[in-house]
Amino acid sequence: MDLLPSPTQIDTIDAIASYLREKLPVARYQAFSYDTLDTPGGALKEVAALGWFGFALDEALGGSGGALTDEMLMMREVGRHVAPLWIPGGVLGARIAALAGKQELAAALLEGRASVAIATASGERPASTTTRSGRIHVIGAERAQYAVLVDVEGALLLDLSRLRLQPAPCIERQLSLHHAELADGSVVAAVPVAKDNLFVRQTILMAAMQAGNCEATRDMAVEYAKVREQFGRPIGSFQAISHMCVDMALRCEQAWTQLSYACLAFEEGAPDAAFQVAAAAVLANRSAIDNARANLQVHGGIGMTQAHDVNYFLKRSHVVETLTGGSFMHLDAIMETAGATQNAGPMVVGA
Amino acid sequence: MDLTFTTEEKNFRDQVATWLRENVTKEERPPEGIEAADFDRAWQKKQFDGGWAGIAWPKEYGGRGLSPLQQLIWHEEYVKARAPYIGMCFLAVNQVGPKLMLEANAEQRAFHLPSILRGESLWCQGYSEPGAGSDLAGLRTKAVVEGDELVINGQKVWTSYAQYCDYQEMLVRTDPSAPKHKGITFVIVDLKNTKGIDIRPLELMSGGKHFSEVFYDDVRVPLANVVGSLNDGWKVTVASLAFERGTAFMAEQIDMANKVEGLIQYAKEHPAPGGRKNAIEDDEFRRRLAILRAEVAAMRAMSLASVSRIQREGKPGPEGSLTRLFFGQLTQSIWRTGMDLLGPERLELSPMAQGITHPYLRTFCNTISGGSAQIQREVYATRVLGMPKTR
Ligand SMILES: Cc1cc2nc3c(=O)[nH]c(=O)nc-3n(C[C@H](O)[C@H](O)[C@H](O)COP(=O)(O)OP(=O)(O)OC[C@H]3O[C@@H](n4cnc5c(N)ncnc54)[C@H](O)[C@@H]3O)c2cc1C
Numbered sequence: 001m002d003l004l005p006s007p008t009q010i011d012t013i014d015a016i017a018s019y020l021r022e023k024l025p026v027a028r029y030q031a032f033s034y035d036t037l038d039t040p041g042g043a044l045k046e047v048a049a050l051g052w053f054g055f056a057l058d059e060a061l062g063g064s065g066g067a068l069t070d071e072m073l074m075m076r077e078v079g080r081h082v083a084p085l086w087i088p089g090g091v092l093g094a095r096i097a098a099l100a101g102k103q104e105l106a107a108a109l110l111e112g113r114a115s116v117a118i119a120t121a122s123g124e125r126p127a128s129t130t131t132r133s134g135r136i137h138v139i140g141a142e143r144a145q146y147a148v149l150v151d152v153e154g155a156l157l158l159d160l161s162r163l164r165l166q167p168a169p170c171i172e173r174q175l176s177l178h179h180a181e182l183a184d185g186s187v188v189a190a191v192p193v194a195k196d197n198l199f200v201r202q203t204i205l206m207a208a209m210q211a212g213n214c215e216a217t218r219d220m221a222v223e224y225a226k227v228r229e230q231f232g233r234p235i236g237s238f239q240a241i242s243h244m245c246v247d248m249a250l251r252c253e254q255a256w257t258q259l260s261y262a263c264l265a266f267e268e269g270a271p272d273a274a275f276q277v278a279a280a281a282v283l284a285n286r287s288a289i290d291n292a293r294a295n296l297q298v299h300g301g302i303g304m305t306q307a308h309d310v311n312y313f314l315k316r317s318h319v320v321e322t323l324t325g326g327s328f329m330h331l332d333a334i335m336e337t338a339g340a341t342q343n344a345g346p347m348v349v350g351a
Numbered sequence: 352m353d354l355t356f357t358t359e360e361k362n363f364r365d366q367v368a369t370w371l372r373e374n375v376t377k378e379e380r381p382p383e384g385i386e387a388a389d390f391d392r393a394w395q396k397k398q399f400d401g402g403w404a405g406i407a408w409p410k411e412y413g414g415r416g417l418s419p420l421q422q423l424i425w426h427e428e429y430v431k432a433r434a435p436y437i438g439m440c441f442l443a444v445n446q447v448g449p450k451l452m453l454e455a456n457a458e459q460r461a462f463h464l465p466s467i468l469r470g471e472s473l474w475c476q477g478y479s480e481p482g483a484g485s486d487l488a489g490l491r492t493k494a495v496v497e498g499d500e501l502v503i504n505g506q507k508v509w510t511s512y513a514q515y516c517d518y519q520e521m522l523v524r525t526d527p528s529a530p531k532h533k534g535i536t537f538v539i540v541d542l543k544n545t546k547g548i549d550i551r552p553l554e555l556m557s558g559g560k561h562f563s564e565v566f567y568d569d570v571r572v573p574l575a576n577v578v579g580s581l582n583d584g585w586k587v588t589v590a591s592l593a594f595e596r597g598t599a600f601m602a603e604q605i606d607m608a609n610k611v612e613g614l615i616q617y618a619k620e621h622p623a624p625g626g627r628k629n630a631i632e633d634d635e636f637r638r639r640l641a642i643l644r645a646e647v648a649a650m651r652a653m654s655l656a657s658v659s660r661i662q663r664e665g666k667p668g669p670e671g672s673l674t675r676l677f678f679g680q681l682t683q684s685i686w687r688t689g690m691d692l693l694g695p696e697r698l699e700l701s702p703m704a705q706g707i708t709h710p711y712l713r714t715f716c717n718t719i720s721g722g723s724a725q726i727q728r729e730v731y732a733t734r735v736l737g738m739p740k741t742r
Contacts, residue, residue: 171700171708173558241725304715305553305554305555322695328694
C-alpha cells in the first residue's frame with residue numbers, strides 16, 4: 001500500500017506544473033477584455049506534443065500506456081491553474097475515439113489537430129448517451145470541433161458542426177457556453193460502459209481538478225494572510241483567519257487522499273470502487289467550492305473584483321462540479337453502493 | 352409585548368399599500384450604469400412628491416416625522432408591492448441622512464437633507480483605502496488646512512457608485528501625529544464641482560462596474576464642509592455606525608422572504624438535479640428550504656425587535672452587529688441552496704439582479720462590505736460580550 005506518487009510521477013508532475021505556470025497560468029485571465037473567450041490557441045499543439053492527451057491510453061492505441069493515477073495527477077495540476085477545459089476534453093475525446101476504433105480521429109486528437117469541448121446533460125429532458133437525444137450544455141465549443149458527452153451508460157464523441165448550438169453566458173465568463181439538442185447524427189464515436197467506464201474516469205479527472213483547485217485557493221489564502229496587514233499585523237495572526245486557513249487545508253487533505261484511494265481502488269477493480277469514487281467526487285466538489293468561498297472571504301474587498309484571480313477559482317469550482325455529474329448523483333450512489341464498511345467488517349450500531 | 356397594530360397604524364398600512372399599488376412603476380430598475388442612477392433619482396423624487404420619503408425623518412428636513420414602527424410598516428408594504436430596490440439612493444437616505452441629523456451643523460443639515468429626500472443628491476462613501484479596510488482608522492489619505500480650505504491628497508478604494516454620485520462623505524487624516532483614531536476628520540466632498548478627483552471604476556466579479564478607485568490630487572474643499580470638528584471625524588462615524596448596522600438593511604431583510612419564496616416556487620416547477628421528482632418533493636431540498644423559511648422569519652423578528660428598541664430607547668441597540676452578521680450568512684445560504692437547485696443550469700450566468708447565479712455571486716460581498724463577518728463578530732465579542740481584546 002502506498003498512497004503517494006512515485007519519484008517518476010513526481011518528476012512528471014513537476015514538468016506539467018512548470019508548463020502550466022509558464023504558459024497557462026490562471027493570471028492569463030487578467031489580460032482578457034470583457035468578452036474574450038479562453039479558446040484553444042497555440043497551447044493546444046504544445047500540450048499534445050507533451051503527450052498529455054494520451055497519458056493513460058494504451059500504447060497500441062497511440063498513447064503512452066500510463067495509469068489513470070498519472071492522468072489524475074496531471075488533472076490536479078490543471079485544476080490548480082484553472083487551466084483550459086480542452087485539456088480534459090482532449091484526454092476523454094482521444095480515448096473515446098481510440099476505443100471506438102476511429103484511429104484517424106484518435107490520432108488527430110492526440111496530436112492536437114482538433115480541440116474537444118465538454119458536454120453535459122441538462123434541462124428538463126437531459127440527454128442520454130443511450131437514446132442519443134435530449135438537452136445538453138456544451139462548454140468550450142467556440143473554436144472546438146468536437147465535444148464529449150459521458151454518462152453512466154456510455155460515452156459519445158460529438159461533431160459540433162452537426163449540432164445546432166445556442167450561445168448562453170457562462171458563469172465563468174471566459175468560457176464559451178452553448179445549449180443544444182443532442183442529435184444522433186452528430187455522434188462520431190461511441191463507447192458503451194461495458195467496454196470502458198468513462199464515467200468513472202471523467203469523474204476522477206474532474207475530482208482531481210477540484211482537488212487542485214482547492215489546494216490552489218488554500219495556498220493563495222495562506223500567502224495573502226501572511227502579507228496583508230491590518231491593525232499593524234498580518235491578518236493571519238488573527239485566529240478567525242488562521243483557523244479558516246487550517247480548515248481549508250483539512251478540506252484539501254480530505255479531497256486529495258480520498259481521491260487517490262478511489263482512483264487506485266478503481267484501477268485495481270476493488271469491490272468498493274464505485275463507493276470510493278462517489279465519495280471522492282462529493283468531497284472534492286465540496287472542498288473546492290468551500291475553499292474558493294473561504295479564499296474570497298480571506299481576501300476581503302479585492303476578492304470581489306473581476307480583475308483578481310480569486311473569483312476564477314470560485315466559478316471554476318461550480319463549473320467542474322457540474323462536470324462530475326453533480327454532487328447529488330454521487331451522494332445517491334454512495335447510499336446505493338454497498339461497501340462503505342465492507343473492509344472493516346460488520347458494524348454493530350449501539351454496541 | 353404584543354403583535355397588534357393600533358388602528359392608526361393599520362390605517363397607515365392601508366394608505367401605504369394603496370399608494371404603492373398606484374405608484375410603483377411596472378418598469379424594471381436598470382441594474383447598473385447611469386440609467387440606474389437616473390431611475391433611482393426619479394423613483395426617490397416620486398416617493399418624496401407622494402409624501403413618502405423620510406417617513407421617520409423630522410418634518411423640518413422634509414420628512415414625515417412619523418414613528419420607526421411606521422417606517423417598518425412602509426418597508427414591509429414596499430417589499431410586498433415589489434417596489435424597486437433603493438439602489439444608489441441607499442447610502443444617502445439610510446446612512447448619510449441619519450448621520451447628518453446627528454452630527455452636522457444647522458447649515459449643512461438644511462442644505463443636504465431635503466435634497467437627499469428629493470433624490471437630487473446621490474452620495475457615496477469614501478472610507479476604505481488600499482491599506483485601510485477592516486482597520487479603517489489606519490487610513491492615510493491626507494488633508495491639510497490652507498486658509499479656509501482643506502487640501503486632500505491620497506486614494507480611496509471600493510467606493511460604491513462613486514462615478515455616478517454628487518457627494519462623497521469622506522474620512523481624511525488631518526493630524527498624522529495624533530493617535531490613529533484622533534487625527535481623522537469627516538468631510539463632505541462635492542464630486543461634481545471639485546477639481547483634482549480621478550474616479551476609476553472597477554468591475555465586480557459578478558459583472559458591472561459597481562465601485563471605483565478614487566484618487567485625490569490637491570483637492571480643495573471648503574472647511575465649511577467638515578462635519579463635527581477637525582480631528583473629530585472618528586466620533587462622527589462611530590456615532591452613526593449603529594444605523595448602518597442596525598436599520599439600514601431593513602428593506603433588504605424583509606425582502607429575503609421574497610427570495611426564499613421564489614426558490615420554493617422554482618423547486619415546485621423544476622426537477623431536483625439528477626432526480627425524477629420535482630425538487631420540492633425531494634426531502635433534502637424540502638427541508639433546506641424549510642430552514643431558510645424559518646431563518647427568514649427569525650430575521651424579520653429580529654428586525655421587529657430592533658424597531659421596538661428604537662421606539663423605546665431612541666436608537667438601535669448593539670444587536671445590530673448580529674443582525675448584519677446573520678443577514679450576510681443568510682443571503683449566502685439562500686443563494687447557495689439556489690445553486691444546488693439549479694443543477695447543470697448553474698453553468699449559465701443569469702442577467703444582473705435576476706435568476707440565481709448572478710445574485711449568488713453578488714452576495715459574497717455581504718460578509719465583507721460595511722465591516723466583514725469577522726469584524727462584526729469581534730465587535731460583538733468585545734463590546735457586548737465583554738471578551739478581552741486581542742489587539
Ligand atoms: C461590494 C463592496 C462595496 C463596498 N463599498 C464601499 C464603499 O462604498 N465605501 C467604502 O469606504 N468601502 C466600501 N467597501 C469596502 C469594505 O468596507 C471593505 O472591503 C471591508 O471593510 C474589508 O476591508 P478590506 O477589503 O481591506 O479587507 P481586509 O481588512 O484586508 O480583510 C481581509 C480579511 O481579514 C479579516 N480581518 C481583518 N482584520 C481582522 C481582525 N482583526 N480579526 C479577524 N479578521 C480580520 C477580514 O475579515 C477579511 O476576511 C466595499 C466593499 C465591497 C466588497
